[in-house]
Amino acid sequence: MPELSETAERSQSNTPLAMIMDDSDIDYQRFQELVASTDSLAILCHDNPDPDTLASALALEAIAKEWEVPTVDIVYGGTVTHQQNRAMINVLDIELTPIDQVSLSDYGLVAFVDHGIPGQNNSAVEEMTPDIIIDHHPTDGLQGQFVDLRPAVGATATLLTRYLEIFSIELEERLATALLFALHRETLDFNRETTSTEHAAACVLHPHADHNIIEELTNSVFTPETISGIGDAIANREVRGSCLVSSLGWIRERDAVPQAADYLLQLEGVSTTIVYGIVDDNVHLSGRTSNSQLHIGNVMEETFDQVGSAGGHHDMAGGQVPLGFIGSVDDGDDVAIDLINQSMMARLFGALEGWTET
Structure with a gap:
C-alpha cells in the first residue's frame, strides 16, 4: 500500500475526470486511514440493489483488497428482481451476502454506497452510524467518520471511478465494465441527470470495459x-x-x-x-x-x-x-x-x- 503522504501525488490530474471534478474538499487521506487500518469491512448496498450501488460497492471492494483488508463483504437487503440487475450480478460474478446472514456490528468498518441514512432504503438498524458514506443523492443529516456526499454528480459510480484514480487502483476489465454499465443505467444512457463528470468518467472507463457484456446486460429480457x-x-x-x-x-x-x-x-x-x-x-x-x-x-x-x-x-x-x-x-x-x-x-x-x- 502506498504511503499516506503520497495521496496528493496520485491524483492523476491529466485524466478527463480529474480535470473537471472538484474534489478539493474531500479528505482522501482520512478515507485511506480508515480503510487501510481495518481488519474487516462491510459494504452495504441499498435495498434491492441496482447497478449504481452494485458497481460502487465492487469498486470499494477493489480498493480495500488492494490495501490488503482481510475481510471484505458486499452486503444487501431486500431482493434482486430486476432482470438487468440479476444479469449484472451473474455475468460479472458479483458475490453478495444477504444482510440477514451477518451482523454489521461484527465488522471493523461499515460503508454505505449510494445511500446514507440507516433504515432509509436500506436494512441497517436506524440506531447505527456508518463509518463511511459515499453517495450522490441529496440528503441531509448524514453522519459518519468519512462522508463524501456530492449531489451535483449524477452517479455514485462516477465518484468511485475517481477514487480508483486517486489511489492508482488498476481498472481491470470486470470492474470497468460494472462501473460503465452503472453509468448507463443510472443516467438512462446519458439522457437523465447526466453531468459532465459522467461523460468524463465514461472516457476513463471506456478503454478498459467489455462492451459486448454491456450490450448483453442492456438487452436483458423482461420477466x-x-x-x-x-x-x-x-x-x-x-x-x-x-x-x-x-x-x-x-x-x-x-x-x-x-x-x-x-x-x-x-x-x-x-x-x-x-x-x-x-x-x-x-x-x-x-x-x-x-x-x-x-x-x-x-x-x-x-x-x-x-x-x-x-x-x-x-x-x-x-x-x-x-x-x-x-x-x-x-x-x-x-x-x-x-x-x-x-x-x-x-x-x-x-x-x-x-x-x-x-
Whole structure:
C-alpha cells in the first residue's frame, strides 16, 4: 500500500475526470486511514440493489483488497428482481451476502454506497452510524467518520471511478465494465441527470470495459412478471392533465414499479408519472417527470416521508410506505385494493396538483 503522504501525488490530474471534478474538499487521506487500518469491512448496498450501488460497492471492494483488508463483504437487503440487475450480478460474478446472514456490528468498518441514512432504503438498524458514506443523492443529516456526499454528480459510480484514480487502483476489465454499465443505467444512457463528470468518467472507463457484456446486460429480457406489471399499469392508469398515476396492485417483483413508471412516461401528453405496487406489507412507489418545473423527489418526500421513506431527484424518485398507513387490508381482497387505490390516487393527484399550481 502506498504511503499516506503520497495521496496528493496520485491524483492523476491529466485524466478527463480529474480535470473537471472538484474534489478539493474531500479528505482522501482520512478515507485511506480508515480503510487501510481495518481488519474487516462491510459494504452495504441499498435495498434491492441496482447497478449504481452494485458497481460502487465492487469498486470499494477493489480498493480495500488492494490495501490488503482481510475481510471484505458486499452486503444487501431486500431482493434482486430486476432482470438487468440479476444479469449484472451473474455475468460479472458479483458475490453478495444477504444482510440477514451477518451482523454489521461484527465488522471493523461499515460503508454505505449510494445511500446514507440507516433504515432509509436500506436494512441497517436506524440506531447505527456508518463509518463511511459515499453517495450522490441529496440528503441531509448524514453522519459518519468519512462522508463524501456530492449531489451535483449524477452517479455514485462516477465518484468511485475517481477514487480508483486517486489511489492508482488498476481498472481491470470486470470492474470497468460494472462501473460503465452503472453509468448507463443510472443516467438512462446519458439522457437523465447526466453531468459532465459522467461523460468524463465514461472516457476513463471506456478503454478498459467489455462492451459486448454491456450490450448483453442492456438487452436483458423482461420477466413475465414485469411484462404483466407494465400491462396492469397501462390498464389501471388515470390521467389528469399531464400527470399520470397508476397501480400495479399486489406484485412479487418490486422492480416492475420503476420500469412501469419509465414506460408510461412515453405516453403522448404525459410529462409526469407515479406508479405504485404492493409488495408484502409495503407500498412501493416510483415517480418520473420530464417537467423541468416539477421536482418529483420533493413531491414524493413531502407526501410520504412522514409515514415511510421517500425522495429523490428532480426527475426521478422513489418511496416505500407501510401498507398499514392506509388501513387494514387482506392480500387478494378486491375491495381492499379499491380502497387503497382511492386513497393513493387522491393523495398523489392532490400532491401533484399542489406542486403544478405553485
